[in-house]
Amino acid sequence: MDTRQDELRRDLDAALQARKELGKEYEPELVDSFLRRLDARLDARLDARVERRVAEQLDDYAPARRHRPRRFGRSGSRLAMVSLVLGIPLTAIATDGGTNGFTGFMGLVVCWTGIVGVNVAAAYGDRRQERRPDPARGEWD
Structure with a gap:
């Protein structure tokens, strides 16, 4: 988790340095770019969590499903x-x-x-x- 925070900190520092070099007129674009990267990281983390939970639930459900008696649909x-x-x-x-x-x-x-x-x-x-x-x-x- 420290590596993720380090990457996020580096991205934020890079955005701040770019703002200093480019000036205030490019600030909205820099903030949007940083927020897009942050949003992509959050989406990736959320997707990984959802996949892990779904896999856990399927693993829990699979044995019960195998031993169920066959019934009419x-x-x-x-x-x-x-x-x-x-x-x-x-x-x-x-x-x-x-x-x-x-x-x-x-x-x-x-x-x-x-x-x-x-x-x-x-x-x-x-x-x-x-x-x-x-x-x-x-x-x-």
Whole structure:
């Protein structure tokens, strides 16, 4: 930290010397130049701090994320709820009020097999999408 203060002190001394040599008419430009350099240093220090804190938080978050059980995403849970709600009237239609014995049972089996199939396909699709690497980020990013 002493080297940063020494650099800042040298920059300030250089700005003051330039003011003495150039005169008061160049004072606003000299002050602006010094403030720009000071602002750039503060930005660099702030960026380094933010990067360090983000890295620390990601390190803290990563182990908890790895051991989390897999759950349906938001779209998967919505699909499951919609399919269950639609399953009730489809069951009534498939069984036809219980008047057709075997054909009603087969309609029920076909109906619920389709509902389960759609939900399994949606869950499998979410899982495959989660494993896929991000195309925007490469090895060198």
